[in-house]
Amino acid sequence: MIRIGIVGDIGCGKTYVANKFGYPVFNADKEVEKLYKNDRNCFRKLNKALPKFINSFPISKKAISLAIQKNEFNLKKIVKIVHPIIRKKMNKFLIKNKKKNNYFRRSTSFRKQNQQKIRYNCFCRFKKK
Secondary structure (H helix, E strand, O other): OOEEEEEEOOOOOHHHHHHHHOOOEEEHHHHHHHHHHHOHHHHHHHHHHOOOOOOOOOOOHHHHHHHHHHOOHHHHHHHHHHHHHHHHHHHHHHHHOOOOOEEEEOOOOOOHHHHHHOOEEEEEOOOOO
16 A cells, blocks of 8 residues: 655645545545534533633634634644544544555644655645736
């Protein structure tokens, strides 16, 4: 199995590039979006860590953004809760697709913990017209 990490800034075309390969893609951003919409356990943890910001389910991106804008340390709190859940989902994806070539798209904040799982990195950067 070949694992390729596709990294880059927001809006640079990571999803576009990943979809061009035609292989299974683990999209960490989409998984986080699903987590915020569907996982009440994640909501409870985030609500406990950031009760002033995360106080309704489903969790809105606006609430997450506001928490980070108010205090950068809140990002560390969010990452500490969200990343382990996403890592479990990624590992399930890799086991399910073990015999296929896998292309793993990760968000810009999904970092070093996954370096050993990735064989190649592809950095995307596109200039605006």
